[in-house]
Amino acid sequence: MKFNWRIGGEAGKGIINIGQIFAxxxxxxxxKVFSYAEYPSLIRGGHNYLNVxxxxxxxxxxxxxxxxxxxxxxxTIVKHNKSSSAVLCDVSLSKIVRGKCYAIPxxxxxxxxxxxxxxxxxxxxxxxxxxxxxxxxxNNLLRETFAHKDKKIINANIKAAKAxxxxxxxxxxxxxxxxxxxxxxxxxxxxxxxxxxxKKEDRIFISGNDAIVAGAIKAGCKFISAYPMTPATSILxxxxxxxxxYNIIVKHTEDEIASINMAIGAGFTGVRSMTCTSGGGFAxxxxxxxxxxxTETPVVIAVSQRPGPATGLATxxxxxxxxxxxxxxxxxxxxxxxxxxDVNECFYLTQQAFNIAEKYQLPVVILVDKFLSTAHSxxxxxxxxxxxxPIKIDRGKISKGAKNYKRYLITKDGISPRTLPGTSKGExxxxxxxxxxxxxxxxxxxxxxxxxxxxxxxxxxxxKELSEPKLFGNSNNVVVSWGSTKGVVREARKICKKDxxxxxxxxxxxxxxxxxxxxSKKNLIVVEGNKTSQLSQLIRKETGIEVKHKILKYDGRPFxxxxxxxxxxxxx
Amino acid sequence: MxxxxxxxxxxxxxxLAAIRKSLQELKIPSKDVLIVSGIGCGSKMxxxxxxxxxxxxxxxxxxxxxxxxxxxxxxxxxxxAGDGDAYGIGGNHFLHSCRRNINLTYIxxxxxxxxxxxGQTSPTSPQGMKTNSTPFGALEQPxxxxxxxxxxxxxxxxxxxxxxxxxxxxxxxxxxxxxxSLVNVLQLCPxxxxxxxxxxxxxxxKQIKTQKxxxxxxxxxxxxxxxxxxxxxIKRKTYxxxxxxxxxxxxxxxxxxxxxxxxxNDFI
Ligand SMILES: Cc1ncc(C[n+]2csc(CCOP(=O)(O)OP(=O)(O)O)c2C)c(N)n1
Ligand code: SF4
Ligand SMILES: [Mg+2]
Numbered sequence: 001m002k003f004n005w006r007i008g009g010e011a012g013k014g015i016i017n018i019g020q021i022f023a024x025x026x027x028x029x030x031x032k033v034f035s036y037a038e039y040p041s042l043i044r045g046g047h048n049y050l051n052v053x054x055x056x057x058x059x060x061x062x063x064x065x066x067x068x069x070x071x072x073x074x075x076t077i078v079k080h081n082k083s084s085s086a087v088l089c090d091v092s093l094s095k096i097v098r099g100k101c102y103a104i105p106x107x108x109x110x111x112x113x114x115x116x117x118x119x120x121x122x123x124x125x126x127x128x129x130x131x132x133x134x135x136x137x138x139n140n141l142l143r144e145t146f147a148h149k150d151k152k153i154i155n156a157n158i159k160a161a162k163a164x165x166x167x168x169x170x171x172x173x174x175x176x177x178x179x180x181x182x183x184x185x186x187x188x189x190x191x192x193x194x195x196x197x198x199k200k201e202d203r204i205f206i207s208g209n210d211a212i213v214a215g216a217i218k219a220g221c222k223f224i225s226a227y228p229m230t231p232a233t234s235i236l237x238x239x240x241x242x243x244x245x246y247n248i249i250v251k252h253t254e255d256e257i258a259s260i261n262m263a264i265g266a267g268f269t270g271v272r273s274m275t276c277t278s279g280g281g282f283a284x285x286x287x288x289x290x291x292x293x294x295t296e297t298p299v300v301i302a303v304s305q306r307p308g309p310a311t312g313l314a315t316x317x318x319x320x321x322x323x324x325x326x327x328x329x330x331x332x333x334x335x336x337x338x339x340x341x342d343v344n345e346c347f348y349l350t351q352q353a354f355n356i357a358e359k360y361q362l363p364v365v366i367l368v369d370k371f372l373s374t375a376h377s378x379x380x381x382x383x384x385x386x387x388x389x390p391i392k393i394d395r396g397k398i399s400k401g402a403k404n405y406k407r408y409l410i411t412k413d414g415i416s417p418r419t420l421p422g423t424s425k426g427e428x429x430x431x432x433x434x435x436x437x438x439x440x441x442x443x444x445x446x447x448x449x450x451x452x453x454x455x456x457x458x459x460x461x462x463x464k465e466l467s468e469p470k471l472f473g474n475s476n477n478v479v480v481s482w483g484s485t486k487g488v489v490r491e492a493r494k495i496c497k498k499d500x501x502x503x504x505x506x507x508x509x510x511x512x513x514x515x516x517x518x519x520s521k522k523n524l525i526v527v528e529g530n531k532t533s534q535l536s537q538l539i540r541k542e543t544g545i546e547v548k549h550k551i552l553k554y555d556g557r558p559f560x561x562x563x564x565x566x567x568x569x570x571x572x
Numbered sequence: 573m574x575x576x577x578x579x580x581x582x583x584x585x586x587x588l589a590a591i592r593k594s595l596q597e598l599k600i601p602s603k604d605v606l607i608v609s610g611i612g613c614g615s616k617m618x619x620x621x622x623x624x625x626x627x628x629x630x631x632x633x634x635x636x637x638x639x640x641x642x643x644x645x646x647x648x649x650x651x652x653a654g655d656g657d658a659y660g661i662g663g664n665h666f667l668h669s670c671r672r673n674i675n676l677t678y679i680x681x682x683x684x685x686x687x688x689x690x691g692q693t694s695p696t697s698p699q700g701m702k703t704n705s706t707p708f709g710a711l712e713q714p715x716x717x718x719x720x721x722x723x724x725x726x727x728x729x730x731x732x733x734x735x736x737x738x739x740x741x742x743x744x745x746x747x748x749x750x751x752x753s754l755v756n757v758l759q760l761c762p763x764x765x766x767x768x769x770x771x772x773x774x775x776x777x778k779q780i781k782t783q784k785x786x787x788x789x790x791x792x793x794x795x796x797x798x799x800x801x802x803x804x805x806i807k808r809k810t811y812x813x814x815x816x817x818x819x820x821x822x823x824x825x826x827x828x829x830x831x832x833x834x835x836x837n838d839f840i
Pocket of ligand 1: 611653654658681686687689
């Protein structure tokens with residue numbers, strides 16, 4: 001059974017936080033959960049909403065269907081009534097609801113408990129009552145969330161939840177019922193003792209950005225310099241939150257130019273370092289990106305896309321920076337672009353990004369977007385390593401120094417062992433000018449060719465090391481997605497009346513040319529969140545294959561499975 | 573080591589000599605020295621000093637050096653940049669480095685002109701100076717690097733001159749200073765700045781004493797004669813000192829192995 005819930009209200013009233021508590025209560029009951037919020041670029045006023053999809057089966061994305069809309073203000077009803085099967089709201093708002101309405105005197109209940117703000121909790125209690133889940137997990141979460149507050153406040157919240165729950169139980173009937181997953185559920189058991197029950201710690205509910213933070217910390221990243229920019233900011237603040245626990249230096253810099261240059265300085269010195277930003281900040285980093293390539297300094301750059309150009313839609317989602325990530329900065333040089341498709345990939349591919357950056361001594365871009373950065377998914381705890389084998393840290397070739405040491409020695413694989421400052425007989429200059437094997441500025445023609453080829457040689461070797469993309473299903477019709485659209489396509493495959501296969505690209509650069517060449521006869525359908533189908537252009541450039549069908553969306557909102565399934569069925 | 577390729581009579585030769593001399597006298601092993609620069613005539617410096625070097629991009633030497641310092645606070649890091657690099661394109665990084673008080677030595681080669689791009693006006697060009705980008709005279713008032721540094725929180729503010737033998741001594745004091753230290757070097761550029769020659773400097777500079785009082789120091793910085801020597805020095809906690817993560821072991825020496833459960837517990 002799947003339940004799609006939406007909570008909406010005025011920005012600045014904690015709607016998203018309260019909705020996430022509901023999502024987590026479901027997680028603790030063993031259910032699969034996906035949540036995604038839309039909010040405007042302002043702090044107060046304006047309209048916020050959060051979708052939470054709950055199921056006993058895996059959920060990979062939100063849904064455009066709303067089984068129950070929890071409306072905390074009038075605007076929510078005006079905006080979402082039409083797309084919702086039923087509305088849950090305060091009695092004062094019920095008059096304007098068309099169709100099924102569950103009206104609860106939540107404001108009165110809240111006022112009786114001493115504060116109108118409790119109405120949100122009354123409403124969460126009522127939601128749980130409607131779908132038939134008990135209050136145990138919610139109460140635990142309320143105790144945890146308000147642990148630092150007065151006991152009275154915790155008790156009032158618990159009472160509010162109970163009042164809402166009782167009201168719903170006594171007065172309403174609701175068709176969709178959820179039940180906690182049995183403690184022996186095999187699917188939830190992540191731990192080694194297969195016979196035992198699943199434990200709370202086996203599962204986490206995490207966003208893409210937090211998964212990137214976890215991946216960076218796990219990879220031994222010790223330095224991040226960044227400048228806040230939605231939707232990447234929570235990578236910076238996430239790293240800051242854990243900086244004392246994991247000995248990480250976090251520098252909120254004066255601008256993004258400083259961010260990338262500091263990260264390069266730290267990377268040059270031998271520390272695993274990163275920066276994060278969105279398109280606008282990445283524009284400021286362009287020259288630094290080339291600097292990392294030219295000096296062969298490892299650096300990881302997480303870019304979370306939002307629609308542009310310029311400030312664009314600051315808190316919305318899009319996939320319009322693919323080509324920007326691939327081509328920004330002067331001349332051409334190899335850079336790696338990784339586009340994780342879900343939170344698991346955010347965790348594992350971030351670790352791989354650090355290995356690649358150090359092993360191949362080049363810049364690596366992790367390209368996500370607001371949808372993946374902020375949407376939360378329930379997954380097995382990363383520390384169980386069920387999604388992938390643990391990623392071993394590989395620091396690449398590091399030299400202990402030598403007589404006549406050549407930092408940019410031409411080698412077969414293009415990789416030259418690097419020394420870290422502090423190493424005797426390893427002194428060299430990393431120069432942004434073209435340089436010879438020692439690192440000295442050099443303008444000779446032959447040297448320029450040799451050094452350019454050397455840098456590209458590393459890339460060839462890397463391309464061979466990477467595994468091919470995964471193909472889900474077997475059909476002549478193949479939907480191709482990259483980045484955050486992975487989950488939506490997976491959901492669309494579940495509900496689409498017609499059969500299609502699905503390829504998800506997590507590595508955009510180097511591009512899997514051989515793999516695509518094998519698909520030249522297939523009916524390819526590219527799905528992406530931009531106007532010009534940047535991936536199709538890339539496929540044509542790399543393989544000559546002309547993608548016939550493109551499903552494009554550039555309204556600042558992610559795809560949803562229902563509409564996507566409809567679009568796909570027209571093309572297969 | 574490469575042989576410098578500056579013009580005959582260029583002040584950068586003397587700045588190079590002063591940097592070499594101070595490092596030698598302070599007996600800092602070359603493996604523990606990192607010279608970071610931007611782009612400009614003087615920014616070729618890292619290639620001529622036996623040390624680690626990073627010749628970055630125009631205007632961005634300070635952030636590279638800051639990242640390197642935080643990554644390995646055992647390194648002695650000297651940053652060199654031209655006046656265009658330091659006070660023009662890199663001006664933002666300069667004022668933030670001052671207030672950050674990061675433990676770096678910043679040597680600026682102030683020839684009041686863009687040398688490498690062949691003679692355009694710079695942020696320290698005097699008003700009215702004719703250059704090929706201001707053929708009718710520069711209209712802006714010049715930056716006063718010393719006043720700027722003092723007001724933005726630098727803890728060591730000095731000025732030297734490329735032709736003056738005391739320069740090495742000033743640089744030595746700057747390296748020894750704990751915190752952000754500025755050595756603004758009045759640099760001869762016989763090719764593109766004919767106005768500020770040695771005679772002009774001799775007439776328009778004066779040796780000064782070190783001040784602890786900000787306002788007195790600013791008064792001297794703003795007086796008609798350009799001060800030479802350490803103008804201002806105070807004690808203040810450095811940025812790197814305030815990070816407990818690196819108080820015992822530099823980041824670069826720390827283990828990469830971590831237990832991620834502590835963080836993931838927040839997502840259960
Ligand atoms: C982003 C960028 N803009 C412009 C340049 C061209 N450029 C190189 S050096 C320079 C100015 C050099 O003047 P200054 O920093 O005073 O150093 P000097 O050559 O006088 O020592 C400029 C504008 C560049 N390299 N990068
Ligand atoms: S142009 Fe000026 S600063 Fe550049 S090398 Fe020549 S004299 Fe020195
Ligand atoms: Mg200059």
